[in-house]
Amino acid sequence: MILYNQADLNVRKTWLLMTLFLVLIIGFGWLFSYLFNESWILIFAVILAVVQSFLSYWNSDKIILSLARAQGPIKKEDDPELYRLVENLSITAGLPLPKIYIIDDPSPNAFATGRDQEHAVICVTKGLLDKLEKVELEGVISHELAHIGNRDILLSSVIVVLVGLISILSHWLLRGMRFGGGRRRSDDNNLGLILMLIGLIAAILAPLAATLLQLAVSRKREFLADASGALLTRYPEGLARALEKISSDPIPLASANQATAHLFISDPLKQQRTNWFSKLWLTHPPVEERIKALRQMSV
Amino acid sequence: MIIGIVIIALIVLFIIGVYNSLVRKRMRVKEAWADIDVQFKRRYDLIPNLVETVKGYASHEKETLEKVIAARTQAMGATGPNKIKAENQLSDTLKTLFAVAENYPQLKANENFLRLQTELVDTADKIQAAQRFYNGTVRDYNIAVQTFPANFIAKIFGFRVEELFEIAEAERENPKVQF
Numbered sequence: 001m002i003l004y005n006q007a008d009l010n011v012r013k014t015w016l017l018m019t020l021f022l023v024l025i026i027g028f029g030w031l032f033s034y035l036f037n038e039s040w041i042l043i044f045a046v047i048l049a050v051v052q053s054f055l056s057y058w059n060s061d062k063i064i065l066s067l068a069r070a071q072g073p074i075k076k077e078d079d080p081e082l083y084r085l086v087e088n089l090s091i092t093a094g095l096p097l098p099k100i101y102i103i104d105d106p107s108p109n110a111f112a113t114g115r116d117q118e119h120a121v122i123c124v125t126k127g128l129l130d131k132l133e134k135v136e137l138e139g140v141i142s143h144e145l146a147h148i149g150n151r152d153i154l155l156s157s158v159i160v161v162l163v164g165l166i167s168i169l170s171h172w173l174l175r176g177m178r179f180g181g182g183r184r185r186s187d188d189n190n191l192g193l194i195l196m197l198i199g200l201i202a203a204i205l206a207p208l209a210a211t212l213l214q215l216a217v218s219r220k221r222e223f224l225a226d227a228s229g230a231l232l233t234r235y236p237e238g239l240a241r242a243l244e245k246i247s248s249d250p251i252p253l254a255s256a257n258q259a260t261a262h263l264f265i266s267d268p269l270k271q272q273r274t275n276w277f278s279k280l281w282l283t284h285p286p287v288e289e290r291i292k293a294l295r296q297m298s299v
Numbered sequence: 300m301i302i303g304i305v306i307i308a309l310i311v312l313f314i315i316g317v318y319n320s321l322v323r324k325r326m327r328v329k330e331a332w333a334d335i336d337v338q339f340k341r342r343y344d345l346i347p348n349l350v351e352t353v354k355g356y357a358s359h360e361k362e363t364l365e366k367v368i369a370a371r372t373q374a375m376g377a378t379g380p381n382k383i384k385a386e387n388q389l390s391d392t393l394k395t396l397f398a399v400a401e402n403y404p405q406l407k408a409n410e411n412f413l414r415l416q417t418e419l420v421d422t423a424d425k426i427q428a429a430q431r432f433y434n435g436t437v438r439d440y441n442i443a444v445q446t447f448p449a450n451f452i453a454k455i456f457g458f459r460v461e462e463l464f465e466i467a468e469a470e471r472e473n474p475k476v477q478f
Contacts, residue, residue: 084421091338091428094331094436 010151014158018053021162025049028201035194056161061113061121061153064160064263065101068111069255070123072101082129086122086141092232093145098122107253108132108246111263112144113157120148125253132242139239140246143229143265150228152221156263163259222285223293230297240294247287317452324440328461331433335464338426339374339386345422346371346393349415353396356406360399367392383464386426393419430464437461 029045032038055063065072076083083100090097098112098120108128114120122144132140147153230236246266253268261269266287350364370389377385397416400406407413441460444453452458 084424088421088424088428091334091425092431094334094432 007149007151010155014155017155017162018056018158021165022049022053025052031197035197052161052165056158057115060157060161061115061119063164064113064157064260065121065123067160067255067257067260068103068123069105070101070103072123073099073121074102079129082124082137085134085138089138089142089145089232093142093149095120095145095149098145098148100124102126102129103253103255105253105255106130107251107268108249109253109256109264109266109268110140110144111260111265112147112153113263114148114153115157116151116154117148120153122148127249127251128246131245131249135233135235135238136242136245138233139229139235139242140265142232143225143239145232146225146228147221150221150225152225160259160263167259222290226290226294227297230294236294236297240291243287243291243294314452317449318456321440321443321449321453321456321458324436324443325458325461327436328433328440331429331436335426335429335433338422338429342389342419342422342426343371343375345415345418349396349412349419352409352412352415353400353406356409356412357400357403360396363392363396363399367396380462383462390423390426393423434463437463 026042026045026049029042029048032045033041074083079100079102086100087097095117098114099122101121101123103109103123103125105125106127108125108131110122110124110128112120112122122141124140128137128140147156226236226239230239233239243266250270252270253264256264256268258269261267346367350368353360353364367389370385370392374382374385374389400412400416443449444458444460
C-alpha cells in the first residue's frame with residue numbers, strides 16, 4: 001500500500017523535475033536572446049530542452065550503463081546462479097525479470113536503473129559477486145528490486161542526465177565569462193550587465209545541482225528500499241552484513257563519478273567527508289544508521 | 300434538498316471508489332495465481348523427462364516412479380483448494396524420488412539427471428517465491444474485503460475472502476536424514 005503510493009510520488013516528482021528544467025532552460029534561452037538580440041539562441045535553447053527531456057526519459061539508463069562501463073545483459077548460461085537468484089527474488093516481488101549487467105571491477109557495489117519496471121536493469125560489480133555470500137547477495141539484489149518497485153530508478157536516472165547537463169551549462173557559462181572578460185575594453189556597457197547575469201545564473205545552477213543530488217538520495221528512500229528489500233528475503237541480517245562488507249571495502253569503483261554516485265547501494269567513491277561543504281554533496285545516508293535500522297527490524 | 304443530493308452523490312462516489320479498488324485487488328490476486336501456474340506447468344513438463352532418465356538406471360524403483368506420475372496427473376487435473384494439496388503431494392513424491400536416487404551412483408553422475416534435478420529444485424524455489432507473492436496479494440485483498448466499511452460493499456457485490464497458499468507441514472520441517 002505504502003509502496004504503491006511511493007511509486008506514484010516518484011513518477012510525479014520526475015515529471016515536475018523535467019518540466020522545471022524545460023522551463024528553466026527555455027527561460028535562459030529567452031533571456032540571452034533578448035539581451036543579445038539574437039533569436040537563434042532561443043531556438044537553440046528550445047531544441048536543447050526538448051532533446052534533453054527525451055534523452056533523460058528514454059535513454060538515461062543506456063547513458064548510465066555506458067558511463068559505468070557495464071557489460072550485458074547477461075544470459076542464463078553466463079552466470080546461472082546469479083540469474084536464478086535475481087529470477088526468484090523478482091518473482092517474490094511480483095516484478096518482471098530485470099536485465100542483469102556486470103561491471104568488471106573488484107570494488108563491490110550495485111545499482112538499478114531504467115525508466116519503468118518493464119525496462120529495469122540491475123547492475124552488479126564482479127567484486128560484489130566474488131566477495132559476498134549468497135544471503136548477502138540476496139539482500140543487495142532485493143534492495144535494488146525494491147528501488148525498481150518504488151520507481152526510484154526513474155527519478156534517480158533522470159537526475160544523472162540533468163546533473164550532467166547542468167555541469168555542461170555551467171562550464172559553458174564560465175568559458176563565456178572568460179571570453180567576455182577579454183573583450184571588455186572594446187564593448188558597450190551592456191556587457192557588464194550580462195556578465196553579472198551570467199554570474200547570477202552560475203550561482204543559481206551550482207546549488208541547484210547540489211539540491212538535485214540531495215533529492216536523489218533522500219535518506220528516506222534508501223531506508224525504505226532497505227526495509228522493503230528485507231521484507232522480500234525475510235532476512236534483514238543478510239543486507240546488513242552486505243552493507244558492512246561493501247562499505248568497509250577500501251577500493252573505490254573506477255567507473256563511478258559525482259553524477260552517478262547516488263545510484264549505487266553504497267558510496268562508490270569512498271570519500272572522506274570532513275567540512276560542511278563536502279557534506280553537502282554526501283550522496284548516501286551513513287551506512288551505520290542503515291545497518292542499525294536493519295538490525296532493529298523484525299520480520 | 301441540494302444537501303441531500305450532494306450527500307447521496309458522495310455516497311455513490313465512495314461506493315464506486317471502493318468497488319474499483321476491490322476489483323483491482325482481486326485482479327492482482329488472479330495475476331499472482333497465474334504466476335504460480337506458470338511454474339507448475341514448468342514442473343509438469345520436466346517430470347516425464349526425469350522419469351525416463353531414472354528408469355534407465357533404477358528400474359527397481361518402479362513404485363516410486365509410478366507415484367510421481369500419479370501425483371503429476373492428479374495435480375494437473377486438480378482445481379481450487381485441491382490444487383494446492385495436489386501440488387504439495389507432487390513435491391513430496393519428487394523429494395522421495397531424489398532421496399531414492401542417492402542409492403544409484405551412476406544415475407547421480409548422469410548429466411541429464413543432474414540438469415533435471417537442478418531445474419526441478421529451481422522450479423520448487425520459484426513456486427515458493429511465486430507463492431509468497433501470491434500470499435501477499437491475497438492478504439491485501441482479504442484485509443480490504445473484511446475491513447469496515449468496505450465489507451458491506453464487498454458482501455453486496457460478492458467479493459469473497461480468498462484462501463492463502465499454505466505450504467504442507469512436511470515441507471516446512473527440515474527432512475531428517477537417516478544412515
